[in-house]
Amino acid sequence: MLRKLRFYYLLILALLKKEWKKVSLSVLLLLLAVFIFFAFAPFLQSRIAQTTNKLIKPLYSEAVVGKPNTFNPLFSKTESEKEINSLVFRGLMKVSSQGVLESDLAKSFRVKSSTEYEFTLKQDVKWHDGKRFTASDVVYTVKIAQNPLYESELSSNFRDVEVNKVDDYTVVFRLKEPFAPFLTATTVGIIPSHIPLNKYRPVGTGEFRFINVKESEVTLEGAKNKLKFKFYPSFEAALTALKLGEVHGLANFPSQNNGLANWDNFEIEEKVLPFRLVTAFFNLRDEIFADKLVRQAFSYAVPKEELLKIGKGSKGRVALNSFSLLDTLQKEAKEKYLFNLEKTNSNLDVAGWVLAGDGKRYKEGKKLAFSITTVEDSEFEHTALKLKEAWEKVGAEVAVNIVAGQELKNQIVPNRSFSVLLTSQLLNPDPDQYVLWHTTQTTEANVSGITSPKLDKLLEDGRKNLDEKVRREKYQEFARLLLDEAPAIFLYYPRYVWVHSNRITQVDLKNFLEPQDRFAQADSWVINRPIW
The missing domain is CATH 3.40.190.10 (Periplasmic binding protein-like II)
Known part of the structure; x- marks a missing residue:
């Protein structure tokens, strides 16, 4: 065995001595080839990917937390259901990249009167199974949403609305009374009339x-x-x-x-x-927060910019009122409650909450103590702790109550069993906020439970008048009065x-x-x- 190894060793040495130039050149060429390969690999990879993508449709995969229960846009409830359905189904209207409504399945629309809207549909649209999209599909979708047997969360969008097919590509909506935000309701995904609900399968007209x-x-x-x-x-x-x-x-x-x-x-x-607003709602049924001075006091005590300093920097945007980030009512607003601990302490003193030697405030022997309730989520928990820290500096005793999402939705909010609720509001492109703050909604989306005839009148006028200038004036006054009442602190638009x-x-x-x-x-x- 050793003799064979010695023989091959000597043979290789002899060849290297005899052909050293060729061997050296071969080694250099090999090293050069390896260098060029790795130097141009990113370029080659990109070129190969682009060529492959043209021949074979690439697949992107994404992890989703939780399993969707429906792929019908009329019954979407969870975030994942709404996201996936929005890729497959389209509405008559959609929200543009500037945050305003524009036509989608509708070719055009006409406001015939304050209670009548006529839509002309695009004629080149087909369902994913090849069937033509027509006015019958629009009528069918609205009827399903309106039917109380199906319990669609979108039923309120079409309450007291009559929908009729004029021809295959024209549909008319007639409202019982003027409703300025109506066009927002028509962004709902249309479902096919040729597939009954008892045999439903998700067939849409969207890009996917x-x-x-x-x-x-x-x-x-x-x-x-x-x-x-x-x-x-x-x-x-x-x-x-x-x-x-x-x-x-x-x-x-x-x-x-x-x-x-x-x-x-x-x-x-x-x-x-821009359409999600993280908000701290005061429960006006709570003895402490029934007092406007107290609500205003705690509003002054919140350093909003500090709430956004998560991780390496601030990525969200501070909110100045209850409207969306894209609304001019938000863009033109100024902060009413600039961070001011002097005003906080002054308001609490006037409200009768006296600072004692233990650093806590008391009123008629009762300690200023309450809790912040929020959902299990690292961002909300972080924000709740920041609020607790800010409010304890002015003499309050604050606890943080973390609950599961289902408990918050099914028990805490419906029963109003909270002092301060930290959550997020979903806003619309239209400035109408009737369902969020009107007195008639105190058992629904009016979480704080505020009741104000002045606010009610402005909200009613704002949704009944189609004149944009008049509406803007109504909502400007509404924003001013709502901030003065301070039923909530509008914190920030999350990232x-x-x-x-x-x-x-x-x-x-x-x-x-x-x-x-x-x-x-x-x-x-x-x-x-x-x-x-």
């Missing part, structure tokens, strides 16, 4: 169509790519799937979770949600965090308003595949 529906995942297909949503029971399970490479992305990432900042191979996209693999390139979020808008430019994405 369902091609596979399973218990654990659904797959959508667009013109240039596919989207797969895989369902996980918890955020921790979804995050594990992302780390293991089971999925490309994870949306609605908690702002407090900054661990990904140090991850390689991932991109973190962050955008402000939305989406984490995805850096193999997903050419992502464009310039038109982002709602979570589903991250897919608005999905056709232009390039999904790079490893080439070794």
Whole structure:
């Protein structure tokens, strides 16, 4: 054995001495080839990905926390249901990237009177199964939403609304009384009339169509790519799937979770949600917060900018009133309750809450003590603790009560069993806020329970008058009076965090308003595949 090894060793030495020039040149060429390969690998990978994407539709997969129960836009309740359905179904109108309403399935519309709207439909639209989209589908959708047997959450959008088909591509809505925000109601996704509910399958007219529906995942297909949503029971399970490479992305990432900042191979996209408003609601049925002076006092004690300093910096936007971030009523507003502890202490003194030697305030022997209730969520918990810290500095004793989402929705809010509720409001492009603050809504969305004839009248006038100038004046006065009453503290518009693999390139979020808008430019994405 040793003789053979010695023989081959000597043979190799002899060859190297004899052909050293050729051997050296070969080694140099090999090293050069390896260098060129690695130097141009990113370019080659991108080129190969683009070429492959043209031949085979690329697939983007995303982890979703929780399993959707329906793929019918009339019955969507959860965030994931609404997002997925919005990709498949379209409405007569939609919200543009500037936050204003524009035509979608409707070619045009005409306001014939303060109670009558006529829509002319696009004639080149087909359902994903090839059937023509017509006025019959619009009438069918509204009738289903209105039917109390189906308990659609959208039923109130079409209450006392009569809808009629004029011809295949014309539909007329007649309202019982003027309702200025009506066009917002027509953004609801239209469902096909040729598929009865008892045999329902999700067939839409949107940019994506369902091609596979399973218990654990659904797959959508667009013109240039596919989207797969895989369902996980918890955020921790979804995050594990992302780390293991089971999925490309994870949306609605908690702002407090900054661990990904140090991850390689991932991109973190962050955008402000202009129609989501994080708000601290005072319960006006509570003895403490029935006093406007107390509500105003605690409003002055909140340093809003500090609430936004999550992780490495501020990514949300401070709110100045109850309107959306895109509304001119918000853009032109000024902060009424600038951080001012002197005013806080003065108001509490006048309200009879006297500061004692133990650093706490008392009134007629009762301690100024209450709790902040919020949902299990790292961002809300962070904000609640910041409020607790701010309010305890002025003599209050504050507890933080963290509850599960279902408990908040089904028990805490309906029973109004809270002192201060920290949650987020969903706002519309239209400035109408009747359901949020009108006296008749105190058992519904009017969470604080405020009752004010002046506010009620402004809200009523604002939704009955179609003159935009008049409406603007009404809502300006409403905003002023609501802030003075201080039934809530309008804190900030939160940021939305989406984490995805850096193999997903050419992502464009310039038109982002709602979570589903991250897919608005999905056709232009390039999904790079490893080439070794």
